[in-house]
Amino acid sequence: MRPCVIAGYGAYLPGRTVSFGDQVRHRVEPGVSQLDMLEAAAREALDAAGIGADQVDCIIGAVAAGVQPLPCTAALLQERLDPRGETAAFDVNSTCTSFITALDVASRYIADGEYGTVLIVSGDVGTRFLNPAQTESAELFSDAAAAVVLTASEDPERGVIASLQQTWASYAHATEVRGGLSGVPPQAYSEATATDYLFDMDGKAALMGMVRVLPRFFRRFFDKAGIEIGDLDLVVPHQASRALGLAMRRVGIPAGLFVDDVDRLGNMVSASVPYVLVEQLRAGRIGAGDTVLLCGTAAGMTANALAIRL
Amino acid sequence: MRPCVIAGYGAYLPGRTVSFGDQVRHRVEPGVSQLDMLEAAAREALDAAGIGADQVDCIIGAVAAGVQPLPCTAALLQERLDPRGETAAFDVNSTCTSFITALDVASRYIADGEYGTVLIVSGDVGTRFLNPAQTESAELFSDAAAAVVLTASEDPERGVIASLQQTWASYAHATEVRGGLSGVPPQAYSEATATDYLFDMDGKAALMGMVRVLPRFFRRFFDKAGIEIGDLDLVVPHQASRALGLAMRRVGIPAGLFVDDVDRLGNMVSASVPYVLVEQLRAGRIGAGDTVLLCGTAAGMTANALAIRL
Numbered sequence: 321m322r323p324c325v326i327a328g329y330g331a332y333l334p335g336r337t338v339s340f341g342d343q344v345r346h347r348v349e350p351g352v353s354q355l356d357m358l359e360a361a362a363r364e365a366l367d368a369a370g371i372g373a374d375q376v377d378c379i380i381g382a383v384a385a386g387v388q389p390l391p392c393t394a395a396l397l398q399e400r401l402d403p404r405g406e407t408a409a410f411d412v413n414s415t416c417t418s419f420i421t422a423l424d425v426a427s428r429y430i431a432d433g434e435y436g437t438v439l440i441v442s443g444d445v446g447t448r449f450l451n452p453a454q455t456e457s458a459e460l461f462s463d464a465a466a467a468v469v470l471t472a473s474e475d476p477e478r479g480v481i482a483s484l485q486q487t488w489a490s491y492a493h494a495t496e497v498r499g500g501l502s503g504v505p506p507q508a509y510s511e512a513t514a515t516d517y518l519f520d521m522d523g524k525a526a527l528m529g530m531v532r533v534l535p536r537f538f539r540r541f542f543d544k545a546g547i548e549i550g551d552l553d554l555v556v557p558h559q560a561s562r563a564l565g566l567a568m569r570r571v572g573i574p575a576g577l578f579v580d581d582v583d584r585l586g587n588m589v590s591a592s593v594p595y596v597l598v599e600q601l602r603a604g605r606i607g608a609g610d611t612v613l614l615c616g617t618a619a620g621m622t623a624n625a626l627a628i629r630l
Numbered sequence: 631m632r633p634c635v636i637a638g639y640g641a642y643l644p645g646r647t648v649s650f651g652d653q654v655r656h657r658v659e660p661g662v663s664q665l666d667m668l669e670a671a672a673r674e675a676l677d678a679a680g681i682g683a684d685q686v687d688c689i690i691g692a693v694a695a696g697v698q699p700l701p702c703t704a705a706l707l708q709e710r711l712d713p714r715g716e717t718a719a720f721d722v723n724s725t726c727t728s729f730i731t732a733l734d735v736a737s738r739y740i741a742d743g744e745y746g747t748v749l750i751v752s753g754d755v756g757t758r759f760l761n762p763a764q765t766e767s768a769e770l771f772s773d774a775a776a777a778v779v780l781t782a783s784e785d786p787e788r789g790v791i792a793s794l795q796q797t798w799a800s801y802a803h804a805t806e807v808r809g810g811l812s813g814v815p816p817q818a819y820s821e822a823t824a825t826d827y828l829f830d831m832d833g834k835a836a837l838m839g840m841v842r843v844l845p846r847f848f849r850r851f852f853d854k855a856g857i858e859i860g861d862l863d864l865v866v867p868h869q870a871s872r873a874l875g876l877a878m879r880r881v882g883i884p885a886g887l888f889v890d891d892v893d894r895l896g897n898m899v900s901a902s903v904p905y906v907l908v909e910q911l912r913a914g915r916i917g918a919g920d921t922v923l924l925c926g927t928a929a930g931m932t933a934n935a936l937a938i939r940l
Contacts, residue, residue, distance in 0.1 A: 322742075354812040379797075381723075388814070389695035389759075389807040390829075392723045395930035399799040406843070409797035409930060410731050413691075413702045413721040421720050428738040432632075434793075445812050449699075483744075487689075487719035489709040497699040499816055502664040502755050504698070506809055506816035506827045517816045519700075533716070619701035620719060 322431035323479040326630065328371075328469040330364025331591075331598040332357045332443070343562075345586040346462040347447050354445045355387050357465035359400040361591075362441045366401070369437075369469035373402035376469070377435035381411040382422035382442045384590045384619070385449070389501060397441055408435075414485065415495075416558050416618035418442060418590045419466075420626050423614070426470050427480040433472075441467040444589035449497055451518035460561060461519070462586035466594035481611070482545035483626040486537060491529040491621035495521045527563050530617050531570055538571040538615075541625040547611070549573060552627070554606050558592045558616025559585055567617075592616070606630060632741035633789040636940065638681075638779040640674025641901075641908040642667045642753070653872075655896040656772040657757050664755045665697050667775035669710040671901075672751045676711070679747075679779035683712035686779070687745035691721040692732035692752045694900045694929070695759070699811060707751055718745075724795065725805075726868050726928035728752060728900045729776075730936050733924070736780050737790040743782075751777040754899035759807055761828035770871060771829070772896035776904035791921070792855035793936040796847060801839040801931035805831045837873050840927050841880055848881040848925075851935040857921070859883060862937070864916050868902045868926025869895055877927075902926070916940060 334357075336347045348357065358381075366373055379401075381393035388396065394409035414421040419442040426438040443465025450458045473479050498504045499517035509517060542548060555578035557564060568578050579596050588595050593614050600606050608630055615625040644667075646657045658667065668691075676683055689711075691703035698706065704719035724731040729752040736748040753775025760768045783789050808814045809827035819827060852858060865888035867874060878888050889906050898905050903924050910916050918940055925935040 378795075385699035386723075386811050389810045391725050391802060391806060391929035391932070395725075395797050395799070395802055395932065398797055399802040403799050405799045406796050408795040409724075409932065410728075410795070411721070411723040413696075413723065414719075415701050415705075418720075425735055425738075428735075428742060428744075432738060432742070434738075448812060448815060485688075485718040485720070486716050487705050487708055489705070489713050489715045492701060492705055492709040496701060500699045500810040501696050502758060505758060506819045507824070509816045509819040514817070620705035622701070622705065622719065 321476065321479050321481055322427040323473040323476050324427050324430045324470050325473040325478050326468050327471040328365045328369025329467065329598045329601055330361045330368060331464065331466040331595050332360040333464050340459040343459065343583050346464060348445050348463040354443060355396055355400060357443045358397050358441050361443060361465040361467040362397060362401055362439060365439065365467035365469050371437065373405060376407050376437050376439045378408040378429065378438045380422045380426060380438060380440045382418035382440055382590060384413065384415040384418060384444050385497060386411065414618055414622050414624060415620055416589050416592060417616045417622055417624035419594045420614050420616065420624040421485060424483045424626055430470060430472050436472050438470045439467060440470060442590040442594050444591060446589045449519050451515055454521065456523045457519045457521040460587045462588045464588040464591040464595050466591050466598050468594060478629050481547060481627040481629060484541040484544055485622065485624045487620045487622040488529060488533055491525060494526040494529060494621055495619035523561065526621065529621050530567055534567060534571050534623060537623045545627050547627060551611055552577060552613050553610035554600060555613045555615065556593060556597050556600065559587055559596065560617055561587060631786065631789050631791055632737040633783040633786050634737050634740045634780050635783040635788050636778050637781040638675045638679025639777065639908045639911055640671045640678060641774065641776040641905050642670040643774050650769040653769065653893050656774060658755050658773040664753060665706055665710060667753045667773065668707050668751050671753060671775040671777040672707060672711055672749060675749065675777035675779050681747065683715060686717050686747050686749045688718040688739065688748045690732045690736060690748060690750045692728035692750055692900060694725040694728060694754050695807060696721065724928055724932050724934060725930060726899050726902060727926045727932055727934035729904045730924050730926065730934040731795060734793045734936055740780060740782050746782050748780045749777060750780060752900040752904050754901060756899045759829050761825055764831065766833045767829045767831040770897045772898045774898040774901040774905050776901050776908050778904060788939050791857060791937040791939060794851040794854055795932065795934045797930040797932045798839060798843055801835060804836040804839060804931055805929035833871065836931065839931050840877055844877060844881050844933060847933045855937050857937060861921055862887060862923050863920035864910060865923045865925065866903060866907050866910065869897055869906065870927055871897060
């Protein structure tokens with residue numbers, strides 16, 4: 321157990337929506353940037369924790385695709401929150417599960433006494449990178465941001481129980497955005513190469529990979545954590561796709577124990593896990609003392625699981 | 631003290647050079663990618679440690695600007711090193727000091743027993759982002775990569791003694807690359823906006839900032855670490871610019887105690903600190919039992935310091 325507690329949380333959801341049949345997706349408003357969303361979520365989390373940005377020891381930017389190649393997203397966010405700030409700021413990235421990795425990292429900094437308060441902020445504008453010709457991904461993603469303030473816990477029974485992360489190289493290209501950085505630089509952008517700069521998702525490969533690796537991954541996780549599915553009060557999975565229910569069944573997590581809001585929220589990339597977590601906290605479905613499993617698969621292909629006692 | 635040891639190290643330096651007066655800079659060969667450099671450095675580090683990629687518990691990509699927006703660089707590197715691999719893989723980013731942050735993160739995962747072996751890989755192709763009209767940055771950067779294998783240490787006297795990281799928001803735009811991700815997307819690329827996708831460095835602002843904040847930062851660091859400059863066997867600073875000597879003097883680190891190879895190596899962005907570290911290890915200037923300070927300033931503006939007993 322790595323003692324820590326979520327002292328505040330916040331989220332930003334664009335009001336603008338589009339629908340594909342019964343599937344609702346959220347689209348960032350014109351003029352609203354990724355950084356605007358991150359800032360809004362972070363401010364709400366700080367307010368809820370009752371602290372100012374200058375009382376944070378470390379800001380972790382946990383987004384999939386950042387704001388700029390340089391500097392890191394956490395530094396740009398610090399500038400928004402506290403223009404004269406001088407706290408630590410760095411990014412952690414495991415694409416769609418960046419929030420889980422960041423929470424795992426932050427819990428260690430808190431457990432060993434390095435930091436007392438860490439602000440973790442996630443959020444992407446996935447819909448800016450949609451390829452309309454690829455229905456599967458174009459009709460899947462939503463924009464959003466979410467943030468939590470993590471602090472030390474005086475109660476040793478509250479905190480991160482265990483975590484597990486693995487990446488399977490054989491699915492590295494099942495979900496990707498190739499263009500924008502060194503591999504396919506912006507300088508090579510043209511009408512002919514335009515799709516290289518957009519989401520490219522082989523949903524079938526990703527699903528096959530997930531189905532293949534997840535059962536063993538979750539067995540490893542539960543063995544390591546020393547807990548069972550029956551010990552969980554709620555499972556907050558990444559809202560990866562409409563196959564979420566299938567994936568959960570495959571690993572033995574019963575309907576009702578996990579949140580499936582894909583129809584209402586879509587895949588919010590890095591914001592997905594923390595956004596759903598914030599909604600469940602707000603609704604009072606989970607609270608102090610509850611054991612919650614955050615989990616998901618991400619481009620990489622990465623699987624991530626972290627159990628926290630709130 | 632967080633016990634850990636560098637069990638292997640490797641580096642890649644492009645043989646191609648250009649010179650500006652007495653300043654030599656390294657340029658990646660045509661056809662060699664950022665990922666090629668990272669792979670070469672990582673393979674050398676794994677070989678030196680006498681292990682295969684499948685024996686690594688976690689790969690941390692610690693680069694400034696990555697290979698692709700999605701997935702993270704560590705996942706793409708894992709694919710190269712171990713196409714059927716299934717180890718953990720994520721990125722940590724504090725721009726030019728990403729390696730120090732990653733080492734700090736990795737040392738905590740090792741100290742608390744989560745991982746036994748972590749591969750940290752840094753490297754950028756800064757020269758692909760040069761603006762020839764901005765001499766100051768265009769004549770400064772070099773391409774390179776470096777990697778270390780960090781393992782648990784049975785000797786409790788070897789490992790990370792202490793670390794400190796801070797970011798000052800007021801200098802967030804002193805060094806940046808604005809274009810390529812969500813802020814200024816590749817889709818907006820044109821001749822008119824081309825410089826937005828290149829390094830933009832206000833060297834004077836960065837230097838002024840550094841001179842202002844570093845003395846207090848280093849005092850904080852030494853107080854926290856419980857060591858003094860006299861306890862150090864070597865200082866390995868980020869080779870940020872030709873003002874390196876000035877910065878070191880400003881914080882009281884005497885000539886001879888720090889490595890200044892800016893004339894020969896240039897600013898290698900994220901590879902700078904680990905590349906110089908690897909060179910000094912190779913040359914036998916430092917070895918087991920020596921206390922080494924890794925430090926540097928980065929876009930953000932971030933300062934980073936970490937003392938390790940080898």
